[in-house]
Amino acid sequence: MTPHGNAGHGGPNGERYRFGDILVDAAAHTLSRAGAPQTVEPKAFSVLLILLRHAGELVGRDDLLDQVWGHRHVTPGVLTRVIAQLRHALGDDSQHPRYIQTQHALGYRFIGDLHESVAPVPAAEPEEHEEVAVLRHAMPEAAAVAANEAIAPFAAPVPTAGADFTTRRKTSDQRRWWLAVAALLAIAAAGYWFGQRDTGVLAPSAASVAVLPFASLGERQGGDYFAEGLGVEMIDALAGVPGLKVVAAPSPGGRGEVDVKRLGAQLGVATVLGASVRREGSRVRISARLSDARTGFTLWAHSYDRETGDVFALQSDIANEVVQALVGVLPAGEIEAARQSLARRLTPTRNVAAYDAYLKGEQRMREQAGGDARGADSAINFYRGALAIDPGFARAQAGICQAEITRFEDARDSAAFARAQSACEQASKMDPSLREVSLAMGDLYRTQGNAKEAIGYYERAVSDPALRVHAYLGLAAVASTQGHGKQAMAYFERARQWAPRDPRVAQKRGYHLMVNGDLAGAIASYREALEYAPDNPDLWSSLGGLYAISGEAQQASRAYERSLEIKPSYEALNNLGSLKFEQGAYEQAAALFRHASEIDPGDFRTWGNLGDALTASGSTAAQTRAQYEQAATLGRRYLELKSDDAQSLALVAWYAANLDRAGEARALLGKAESLGTERGEVALLGAQTMARLGDPAAARRHIDFARKHGIPQQRIEALPLLRSLTATVEPSSEREPGAAR
Incomplete structure (x- = not known):
């Protein structure tokens, strides 16, 4: 790894760094903030120096462990602790970093602005005018060299980056005038240099466009789905153009003007496409504008007023205008192929009524992803409506398959899987070449x-750019299930590169980290997802669950309450009920679980939770048997389809124990442990199962193993069945507790 060009001033014996009010002196091994010394341990100081020497670069977690600790046989937690110590010393905020940026599960990057060395300047140093000094201070080395040549006849040479500087005011008006001219020449040289150099991932590609959400205008009730759907279709269509980088821009909010230049810089694109949609009677009017993100100027703007039946041709016209505007920078010979691809993508059906129903279904699926638990059911109804109008509409059939899979995964509804299988098979028969069908089949088999x-x-x-992010997330999930953690993270990174601000990527990565025991990384990933989708109740509920697992009850409660404020859902009710249970409020927990089961009776976990709450509040085994029977029945159906879900296997083992089915309980728990995932949660459930089966020695082994894998003591003590067993635990061991022993 090559050190960053601006890092390290003063030579090997005088390496010093200044950023903000921070001064780091490598030779003296000191760190000060606003002049006040800050104490950090030697390992932390070494990590900071490595980050500074590679300022702007991502330094891998393993690289840091290798260089500072000399090997990788230490847990990543020591690095997390050191980074937290550095942030405290620097006055940095992990959620809004100024200096140290976390690239979750990959490493860290120094993102602060490094200033020149603050060492005293020798008296013989040539004088330099203030205006030139300030200009050079913000100038890269190549531009500074050009500036030196420009002002050589009039002033002392401008030092290149890394040299010391001073500023002394001159009074000569003539010299001031010449220096102003020189400054303009230097600016021109710097502008040329910046225009020619490779500026990295944020440098806008000439063939690149950000598509803003299409705005719905007019009085039409509930018309947002149509405008929003057209915008999504436009993104997907343009993404299929070879050589064109397409980014979905976030909603600007309100009705204010979009700062095109700022948005272009944030997303690394050269152009921005925006449009408004108005439907009145049988006509639709779309006003579109393509803007240059560098200047903010409009490249073209046009209004299209057509019959609603011409909406497919209208979309193609707009897409072709974008392509035409970028004709000079798209690969030669691919323009016509791009137009044909756009026409195919933007005409999924010839029937506008079927298309309208399909767009409504797509909106409901976006609502499902945004936390509406019933979005998938509603989407299926609209997809079916589209197929009733156009029986050959393969994308609508693939939509049914995806919605049923979502239902199966979110609610553990085994009946949804059979429906998904049937829908996917039908979609494959209708159009086996359709990539949406390939994606749905991938999800089905996964x-x-x-x-x-x-x-x-x-x-x-993956060959369809519009589906690439979803496909990469699917590949990551497969790799994660197979225990290939590095491969999974590589797929997550590919998905992130295609969709840098897509909350799905951070959410799925967070789930992967949670399953593999990295709770801190999982929490960070879910918090990142919430930066992109702050009103998603599912994300808040999941974050609350992670806080609860980590033993941070107050944080968990706030997250659950935020989720329920946005939209009541059975997941959030379940999670809040679990928190109340751990706090000993069993009757409140039971009421929350009952409410959750009324919203969605298909999730076996809700019935099991209700059985637990009733048992803890004093109900007899006969009174709770119905809840555990329902949980076990639904759970077994789910496991017939998803036999690699370790936590679900352990849950059904617990239900079997409460139904006095000892053999089944031990067999299921043994299978859960053999998978080697979610080890802490499986061990905690195993401890309860063994205690219920009257085997306290096995229960204690499970408790010890759960502690070793991150389960906080307060969670263990919150379980009535384990409370009396926590005082005496067998000696620590890394061996599996062994449910069958």
Whole structure:
């Protein structure tokens, strides 16, 4: 790894760094903030120096462990602790960093602005005018060299980056005038240099466009779905143009003007496309504008007024205008192919009424992703409506398949899987070449545990840029299930590169980290997802669950309450009920679980939670048997389809123990432990199961193993069945507790 060009001033014996009010002196091994010394341990200081020497670069977590600790046989937690110590010393905020940026599960990057060395300047140093000094201070080395040549006849040379400087005011008006001219020449040289150099991932590609959400105008009730759907279709269509980088821009909010230049810089694009949609009677009017993100100037603007039946041709016209505007920078010979691709993508059906119903279904699926638990059910109804109008509408059939899979995964509803299988098979018969069908089939096989088939379908879906992010997330999920953590993270990173601000990417990555025991990384990922989707109740509920697992009850409660404020859902009710249970408020917990079961009776976990709350509040085994029977029945159906879900196996083992089915309980728990995932949660459930079966020695082994894998003591003591067992625990061991022993 090559050190960053601006890092390290004063030579090997005088390496010093200044950023903000921070001064770091490597030789003296000191760190000060606003002149006040800050104490950090030697390892922390070494980590800071490495980050500073590679300022702006991502330094991998393993690289830091290698360089500072000399090997990787230390847990990543020591690095997390050191970074937290540095942030405290620097006055940095992990959620809004100024200096140290976390690239979750990958490493860290120094993002502060490094200033020149503050060492005293020798008296013989040539004088330099203030205006030139300030200009040079913000100038890269190549531009400074050009500036030196420009002002050589009039002033002392401008030092290149890394040299010391001073500022002394001159009074000569003539010299001031010449220096102003020189400054303009230097600015021109710097502008040329910046225009020619490779500025990295944020440098806008000439063939790149950000598409803003299409705005809905007019009085039409509920018309947002149409405008929003057209915008999404436009993104997907343009993403299929070879050589064109397409980014979905976030909603600007309100009705204010978009700062095109700022948005372009944030997203690294050269152009921005925005449009408004108005439907009145049988006509639709779309006003579109393509802007240059560097200057903010409009490249073209046009209003299209057509019959609603011409909406497909209208979309193609707009897309072709974008392509035409970028004709000079798109690969030669691919323009006509791009136009044909756009026409195919933007005409999924010839029937506008079917298309309208399809767009409504797509909106409901976006609402499902945004936290509406019933969005998938509503979407299926609209997709079916689209197929009733156009029986050959393959994308609508693939939509049904995706919605049923979502239902199966979110609610553990085994009946949804059979419906998904039927819908996917039908979509494949209608159009086996359709990449949406490939994606749906990949999801179907993934949920079934058939990795080989899933990977094959995902690799086909990856060829469609509009589906690439979803396909990469699917491949990451398969790799995660197979225990290939590094490969999974690589797929997450690919998805992030295609969609830098997509909350799905951070959410799925967070789930992967949680399953593999990295709770701190999982929490950070979910918090990142919430930066992009702050009103998503599911994300808040999941974050609350992670806080609860980590033993941060207050944080968990706030997250659950925020989720329920946005939209009541059975997931949030379940999670808040679990928190109340751990706090000993069993009757409140039971009421929350009952409410959750009324919203969605298909999730076996809700019934099991209700059984637990009733048992803890004093109900007899006979009174709770119905809840555990329902939980076990639904859970077994789910496991027939998803046999690699370790926590679900352990849950059904617990239900079996409460139903006095000792053999079944031990067998299921043994299978859960053999998978080697979610080890802490599985061990905690195993401890309860063994205690219920009257085997306190096995229960204590499970408790000890749960502690070793991150389960806080307060969570263990919150479980009535384990409370009396926590005082005496067998000696620590890394061996699996062994449910069958």
